[in-house]
Amino acid sequence: MTSTPFPMGPIQALRGRAVVVAGDDIDTDRIIPARFLKCIAFEGLGSQVFADDRAERPASHPFDHPAAQGASLLVVNRNFGCGSSREHAPQALMRWGIRAVVGESFAEIFYGNCLALGIPCFTAPHDGVLSLQAALAAIPTLQLVVCLDSLRLEAADGQSWQLELQPGPRQMLLSGQWDATSQLLSNGADLDRLVGALPYLNGF
Amino acid sequence: MSAGTLYDKVWDLHRVAELPGGSTQLFIGLHLIHEVTSPQAFAALNDLGLSVRHPERTVATVDHIVPTTSQARPFADPLAEQMLATLEANCAEHGITLHGIGSGRQGIVHVIAPELGLTQPGMTVACGDSHTSTHGAFGAIAFGIGTSQVRDVLASQSLAMGKLKVRRIWVEGQLQSGVYAKDLVLHVIRSLGVKGGVGYAYEFAGPAIEVLSMEERMTLCNMAIEGGARCGYVNPDQITFDDLKGRPFAPAGAAWDRAVAWWSSLASGPDALYDDEVRFDATVIAPTVTWGITPGQGIGVDEAVPTLEQTPPDERPLAQEAYRYMDLQPGKPIAGTPVDVCFIGSCTNGRLSDLQAAAAVAKGRRVAPGIKAFVVPGSEQVAAAAEAEGLDRVFLAAGFEWREPGCSMCLAMNPDRLEGRQISASSSNRNFKGRQGSASGRTLLMSPAMVAAAAIAGKVSDVRQLLPTVPCQQR
Ligand code: SF4
Numbered sequence: 001m002t003s004t005p006f007p008m009g010p011i012q013a014l015r016g017r018a019v020v021v022a023g024d025d026i027d028t029d030r031i032i033p034a035r036f037l038k039c040i041a042f043e044g045l046g047s048q049v050f051a052d053d054r055a056e057r058p059a060s061h062p063f064d065h066p067a068a069q070g071a072s073l074l075v076v077n078r079n080f081g082c083g084s085s086r087e088h089a090p091q092a093l094m095r096w097g098i099r100a101v102v103g104e105s106f107a108e109i110f111y112g113n114c115l116a117l118g119i120p121c122f123t124a125p126h127d128g129v130l131s132l133q134a135a136l137a138a139i140p141t142l143q144l145v146v147c148l149d150s151l152r153l154e155a156a157d158g159q160s161w162q163l164e165l166q167p168g169p170r171q172m173l174l175s176g177q178w179d180a181t182s183q184l185l186s187n188g189a190d191l192d193r194l195v196g197a198l199p200y201l202n203g204f
Numbered sequence: 205m206s207a208g209t210l211y212d213k214v215w216d217l218h219r220v221a222e223l224p225g226g227s228t229q230l231f232i233g234l235h236l237i238h239e240v241t242s243p244q245a246f247a248a249l250n251d252l253g254l255s256v257r258h259p260e261r262t263v264a265t266v267d268h269i270v271p272t273t274s275q276a277r278p279f280a281d282p283l284a285e286q287m288l289a290t291l292e293a294n295c296a297e298h299g300i301t302l303h304g305i306g307s308g309r310q311g312i313v314h315v316i317a318p319e320l321g322l323t324q325p326g327m328t329v330a331c332g333d334s335h336t337s338t339h340g341a342f343g344a345i346a347f348g349i350g351t352s353q354v355r356d357v358l359a360s361q362s363l364a365m366g367k368l369k370v371r372r373i374w375v376e377g378q379l380q381s382g383v384y385a386k387d388l389v390l391h392v393i394r395s396l397g398v399k400g401g402v403g404y405a406y407e408f409a410g411p412a413i414e415v416l417s418m419e420e421r422m423t424l425c426n427m428a429i430e431g432g433a434r435c436g437y438v439n440p441d442q443i444t445f446d447d448l449k450g451r452p453f454a455p456a457g458a459a460w461d462r463a464v465a466w467w468s469s470l471a472s473g474p475d476a477l478y479d480d481e482v483r484f485d486a487t488v489i490a491p492t493v494t495w496g497i498t499p500g501q502g503i504g505v506d507e508a509v510p511t512l513e514q515t516p517p518d519e520r521p522l523a524q525e526a527y528r529y530m531d532l533q534p535g536k537p538i539a540g541t542p543v544d545v546c547f548i549g550s551c552t553n554g555r556l557s558d559l560q561a562a563a564a565v566a567k568g569r570r571v572a573p574g575i576k577a578f579v580v581p582g583s584e585q586v587a588a589a590a591e592a593e594g595l596d597r598v599f600l601a602a603g604f605e606w607r608e609p610g611c612s613m614c615l616a617m618n619p620d621r622l623e624g625r626q627i628s629a630s631s632s633n634r635n636f637k638g639r640q641g642s643a644s645g646r647t648l649l650m651s652p653a654m655v656a657a658a659a660i661a662g663k664v665s666d667v668r669q670l671l672p673t674v675p676c677q678q679r
Binding site for chain 2: 023024025027029030033034035037038039040041042052053055056078079082083084085086087088090091105107108109112113116117166167168169171172175177178179180181183184185187190191194195198199200201203204
């Protein structure tokens with residue numbers, strides 16, 4: 001786990017080493033098993049990320065690999081984060097040190113939960129993700145940098161990949177307004193108008 | 205782009221503003237909370253010095269961590285006790301109604317809201333729980349959210365959302381006797397995949413859907429999320445209105461007639477446009493059982509575990525992982541697979557009609573030796589209704605345990621869990637690795653009637669052989 005501060009303010013670029021968790025349909029029960037949800041705060045979750053998968057393969061899970069220690073990028077495949085809506089999953093990843101995820105596709109609730117924490121989930125085509133994973137298999141300590149403006153992922157050895165990020169989330173991260181609360185609160189008058197008009201709130 | 209669907213209409217009615225980031229601010233008509241995903245949201249609210257904007261639009265219950273044996277307070281598990289105590293304190297502080305244990309209204313959040321008439325057509329419903337899609341059965345747009353979003357709804361009664369595409373899932377024909385909504389939805393997910401619905405709302409429609417009861421529709425919409433669709437819904441109709449009428453929070457008197465007229469106007473019109481449509485034939489669906497580690501890895505009870513060759517190339521790595529984890533042989537029939545534990549309950553299949561279907565199978569029979577079988581009603585009301593018609597005695601006589609309401613072994617945050625490599629026949633919704641409380645425990649998803657059949661036989665078996673043949677008109 002790193003002591004990198006949690007995301008705050010505008011996010012222009014993300015840099016660091018990466019950890020690869022290969023496979024499709026990795027669900028949030030695996031990212032953080034349900035028994036660790038028995039808590040009223042997120043603080044302790046970092047050390048429990050992928051707890052059961054890691055126990056199943058002692059010392060050989062990607063998160064236990066020496067090169068992964070201190071990594072801040074996570075590289076995955078398709079439909080990562082499916083299943084439960086638990087924000088404990090991105091919280092556990094963030095508290096372990098992850099600041100961005102690159103994959104072929106993400107489950108929607110997971111994607112939104114990450115964004116709410118300032119963690120972008122970038123997508124790339126199948127072949128791109130496979131070649132990135134191959135590059136990281138060859139050099140596990142490869143230094144990477146992702147630029148939110150150009151959406152280029154560049155490796156220290158000169159390779160690079162084009163990533164995608166929906167324009168909305170990209171703008172929110174670049175402007176530092178990825179946390180929606182203040183925006184939602186600023187439209188109070190519109191909200192009150194709607195409350196006054198919705199049939200089910202007004203005796204139909 | 206979809207137009208004229210219920211989804212489009214409800215979306216437009218709840219749109220507050222367009223936000224700078226490109227998302228839409230959507231008003232949330234009903235916010236449901238429980239003990240697992242709300243404490244951090246309340247803490248964040250307090251940190252920001254914010255209050256709850258519409259405490260009357262948020263309703264709480266406790267479900268995930270409650271023990272299903274003794275529910276005496278304080279709970280034996282201090283962490284569970286702390287979670288409930290925190291919820292109680294937060295609700296008291298912010299003026300939110302909590303349907304707690306012993307209130308007669310406690311239960312799994314997705315069971316109690318419809319049962320109380322809180323869930324209504326045309327609403328937006330959000331809850332920090334992915335199976336919020338359940339409420340779409342009433343023609344609501346209902347979806348699961350994360351804890352940061354729970355905080356946003358508490359603070360602003362709204363969410364920043366992107367609009368989904370709409371796929372109509374059209375189902376022709378009728379389900380056969382012994383085949384239930386659970387089988388239908390497992391069949392849909394098996395066909396479209398667990399990521400097939402990402403980016404979509406699923407509208408379930410067609411002759412097979414129109415005749416489903418509200419409880420069956422809830423089972424169907426409940427598992428839309430397992431197919432990747434964040435919400436699923438059925439257009440409101442007479443079955444919806446009949447179900448809602450007279451419930452504690454349903455409109456009454458003259459408002460009822462106005463409500464029905466409004467609700468009816470929201471259903472997708474005959475010329476509605478969909479982004480996509482997929483058709484199914486209900487008559488060919490068999491009781492369906494999962495063999496793997498995602499809800500998409502399902503097969504008819506009369507089929508064999510698919511071999512690698514029968515599996516599309518890009519699904520093979522997952523199939524191999526599933527063979528290893530489940531310890532099931534490719535090519536071998538799923539029927540006859542021995543089970544250790546049989547669980548009937550959850551927000552998918554813990555309602556009265558589910559217990560009735562299971563009891564019809566259990567009646568006059570005995571649970572096979574060595575099998576642990578238990579029934580967890582979805583709510584206090586379900587438990588009371590089941591007891592009133594003697595279902596508890598049917599189950600107890602057959603050797604099932606009869607428990608107190610809660611989520612229980614659906615995700616095993618309470619003491620109900622698999623041990624070691626145990627394999628369960630379960631009426632819940634997720635067969636993920638470790639889902640039922642043991643890191644190596646295994647889950648076979650199926651309908652409650654199929655779980656009862658598995659309990660009696662001690663192994664996966666076709667419930668149709670245990671049921672009297674019923675012509676489908678009488679379903
Ligand atoms: S029954 Fe299972 S899926 Fe439903 S709310 Fe409870 S834990 Fe979640």
